[in-house]
Amino acid sequence: MVAKSKTDPDFVSCSTCKSRSIIFLPYARKNLCKKHFLHYFEKKVKRTIREYNMLERVEHLGVAVSGGKDSLSMLYILSQIAGPMKLKLTAILVDEGIKGYREKTIIDARKLCEKLGVPLKIYSFKKELGLGMDQIMKKKIREVSCTYCGVFRRWILNRAARELKCDRLAVGHNLDDVVQSFLMNMLRNEPFRLARFGPVGGIVDDEDFVPRIRPLYKIPEKEIALYAVLHEFREDFFPCPYYEEAFRHIIRDFINDLEMRYPGTKFKMLNSYDQMRNALVSKFQYKKSEKVAKCIRCKEPSSGEVCKRCLLLEGIKKP
């Protein structure tokens, strides 16, 4: 029997204050009202930042924003702690050139940055690569759209963050993203990729590579969506029109189905990953003494002679 709210008997009550609940957290067996959900959410993000020392010796933080629910929620919370920590924030947005999709989220990103007083720097595929995703999709391409978009976006973000002299770059990956990647990389036998996906840093320890932090590492995607709705960051949640990562789609549905049947599955997966991560990092991370290769074309950090960005770009531009 679910307890009804004392203030509004038509609603289920908050486990803490008995006013009306807006979310049920099956993994914690808790119902939370708006006030207690916002408090719970922000406390969890701030605790994650502290737990992994994400802002240790950071004076200037780049924040990768797309204008979606994850990045705007992350920016909002980071702006709350930036003042007391004397942290400088710069929002970095990459416009992939997707008509009818990215324009809307750029408006939302601009609106929030103005409200928070955070400078926003916009970089575009068109300017940085010579063509946007709409043009790429008209070409005969070998990989799925997300591969091109992801590689190009990461390349631009890293270079932008470095040129802006950011000490670290915050990205909006959430708990769902992390556990999906964990399972996908296990199933694809690509354990080296798992080493990159931790809460701080990447696989490369190099002065040209700006380490990434993931403040939403422990936050389920649904809770971020609710946080974004409550703050009116976003009114709709339409997917990218080119989204076609079929394997991730299957994994996402599978994990969400497990979470529904066995609440807490996502956190259990994350805990398993956290315990394996140190072993993975020590096996796959570049040692400080090792020189990280630079792409012979673009001079950016690369695992091979030519980086993935340049290889993909070459494939697209071939007649």
Next chain:
Amino acid sequence: MKCIINDRKKIVKKIKFSGKISQLLSKLGINPEVVIIKRNGAIVTELDTVNNNDELEIIKVIYGG
């Protein structure tokens, strides 16, 4: 009951149902993990109930990309 399913496209359905929202979601094949629910414009949980006079909006919030 008027049921609005806000997915890639907005679908409006008339449904006869009284009971727990989680049971309705299960009937519609929707996982509560990927949606936010509004009953008569107010956000509610899947543990809340709904009846034939209500308007229910089911907003899909998890897509990716």
